[in-house]
Amino acid sequence: MLQGTLFQFENDTPWQDLGNGIHRQIYGYDDKIMLVKAKFDKGAVGQLHEHYHSQVTYVDSGVFEMTIGDQKKTVRKGDGYYIPPNEVHGCVCLEPGVLIDVFSPHREDFL
């Protein structure tokens, strides 16, 4: 079975520069689940997109305007959201911060 490391330490985990003010760290995963940190500069936009994975997210820091389907809400540190499979979603970063995105199954396109 596909598996990442047991422990992930923030300072040892490489950042991927996705451009347009967004950076990503890959944390724990196997074939069923994957945790990813996504850091946004102020004003950075997570373009509307969809995928077949279920997604849950925790807002580690910052403020984001989040769109899921036809709903748009402002989420802040401590809040969270759920994205059903194949639901269109995207965000605008209003204050710089980090989203903890977790997918099931894992994002094979991120590896």
Add this chain to the structure above:
Amino acid sequence: MLQGTLFQFENDTPWQDLGNGIHRQIYGYDDKIMLVKAKFDKGAVGQLHEHYHSQVTYVDSGVFEMTIGDQKKTVRKGDGYYIPPNEVHGCVCLEPGVLIDVFSPHREDFL
């Protein structure tokens, strides 16, 4: 398909008192995934246990001594870990904090 709400706001989400200095909030979920916040008082112990779910965790705050199988490490805000299915694991809270635990499939025993 089983599904929770799209958005979870920290101040609107009930805390469950699990006793022994541990509290829990249930965030987003469907049948494939579930995100749970677990808040620990200093010295609180997550007893060694195991389950068939894959688990990924992000340390939102605090310091924890974490045991996974035969490995024991100290994790702090910003770190993370992965627990394979049926792997024994547990923690001791060294400084008060919150763990973001995500399971696949969802924890039917938490609902």
